[in-house]
Structures are given as structure tokens and as C-alpha cells.
Amino acid sequence: MVWGAPALVSLVVVVLLARPISAAEEIIAGEIIIEATALRPQVLLTELDRQVTFVNRSGQPVHVDFISRDPELHHVFQVQDRIWAIFHRSGRHPFEVHFRNPALADLHGAVEVVGDAYGGPDARICSGITVQGACIER
Secondary structure (H helix, E strand, C coil): CCHHHHHHHHHHHHHHHHHCCCCCHEECEEEEEEECEECCCEEEECCCCEEEEEEEEECCCCEEEEECCCCCCEEECCCCCCCEEECCCCCCEEEEHHHHHCCCCCEEEEEEEEECCCCCCCCCCCCCEECCCECCCC
16 A cells, blocks of 8 residues: 555544553643642643743732742742743752741742753743743843
8 A cells, every 4th residue: 555645644643643641741731739738739840931820729828939049049929819930941940839827837849841951041031930921030
């Protein structure tokens, strides 16, 4: 049997659409839920330049502290309902969630960013993290 180009393209599309989603693809997501006692997930796996949303479902006022590689720098954002961030560098980006209520313990999490090991951040965008449209240089 001889296959023409249109038939091969159709076959490839059908195979790609029919394949099961791998575990790695399932955990690449874009949302971290902040609860009163836990983060869901505690470590989020995502890709370069993909928006991550932090959703506050704790019922408490909180702020997220993005931890910089420089221990003197902190980047703190209040989360009433939700905020978003875009990570422009691959690697682990730790953060802490602090509650105004001293009876609640701080939560610790990370965003693990995977991407092209040979590609770098687009300097026209931001070389660190963009949170709510503000560039945080690392």
C-alpha cells in the first residue's frame, strides 16, 4: 500500500489525538490552591512562560512571598482572591504563603519550571518572574 502525504498527516493527527495523556502531562498545570492547612499541589510542575495562578481558598488574608536567590530580596504579593505569575527561567522557584492569622502555620511550596535547557529567557519580556504584569528580576 502506498500512502500519500494527506493520508499520512491524517494518520498522525488521529494517533496524536487518540493517545493517552502521560503522567507528566497531567501534572503540568497552571493553578495552586491555597488552603488553610495545605497547598494543592505543594510543588507545581509547569513549562517556561506559562501562567500560574495562585488561588486563595483559605478564607483568610494571605500573602505569597516569592523567594529570591538573593537572601536579601523578597517579592511579596497580597492574595485576596487570586494572583498570577509567569516564570521565565527553568528550575525550582520556592515560595511561602503567610497568613495574617498567627494561629495558622506558614505554607511552603515551589513551582518547578521545565523548558528548553539551551533557551534562555526572552530579554524583551523579563528575565525573572512576571507577577500581575510586574517584572521581578532575579
